[in-house]
Amino acid sequence: MKIYKLNATDGAARTGEVATPHGIIRTPAFMPVGTQATVKGMHPEAVRETGADVVLGNTYHLMLRPGAERVAALGGLHKFMNWPHVILTDSGGFQVMSLSAMRKIDENAVTFRSHIDGSTHVLTPERAIEIQTLLGSDIVMQLDECVRLPAERAEVEKAMRLSLRWAERCQRAFAPVRDGRSLFAIVQGGDDVALREESARELNAMDFPGYAIGGLAVGEPQEVMLRMLEVVAPLLPADKPRYLMGVGTPDDLLKAVARGIDMFDCVMPTRNGRHGLAFSRFGPINLKNARHADDPRPFDEESPCAAARTYSRAYLHHLTKTNEMLGAILLTTINIAYYQELMAGARAAIAAKAFASFADGVAAGWAAGDLPTR
Structure with a gap:
């Protein structure tokens, strides 16, 4: 099943569209993280207003609360969280x-003790697919084993091979789903070039609709992450979307786009917003300072985000220092809006064959910002 339309390229950078039952994802795309059926601190309508086409939910957390079967009985995750996208x-x-x-x-499953109440839960590849199917997500991810880096090669290799076997099981479990939803595979292999190449080749042969690159931004330096992208991205099909999981800073995103990545997610803009750190064209700004x-002055009078244009830096500082809920809401909104603005700028620049100059301009703005970064 082909779900990706390539619209333009500029070097390795790509802009295109991913088709799903609930709409189009314009790529490059940043997905706000809604782990527990909510992007923390934001109404779904506000998330959409920032320009987001897609949000991310999490199988493990939704399995524990409120439960996949309950969400399904209530009409599915889209209806449950009032996100029709x-x-x-x-x-x-x-x-x-x-x-x-x-x-x-073990070979069959991951057995968890709940971080909530200590109860035991068994997550097989088949159950991971069942949960995501019950939730009704448009893009379903295979179950894999992710290893924190640095790690011994034997540990990385063992996890990569287990992830390959689980990819096959996930594919078989997902096969009966015929409603336009897609299952993405996940390339593993840590920071080992040969293991990454093997994982990518094996998954390519299974012919998934889309491919993710996992197990990065888990402790390794940025240059290692970028090297792995340079190895893996060219091995993945050009007519299918490429998703870098759990990444990252604005700088990470632009450098990954330059290496051919289409989709991203990260808790950084929401988590940092809750702790007083805002992202902007000036770079990261600590409002606790x-x-x-x-x-x-407004936080940024030129921002397309109303929260950035409307509220003064003094007021945002006050809200942050007093731990007022509104501060977390406003800074989260500012951060998600900035990430979406960055991706929109990247899409336009790629279409105009000007991505390198766009990325250089963004970096120059961070370097020359009129506010301290720490």
């Missing part, structure tokens, strides 16, 4: 790594 669900593979103290892995206490 595209939803991608992560399979829970990241939690295999992040909750390593509370799980065990006392410098902002008497600054009456």
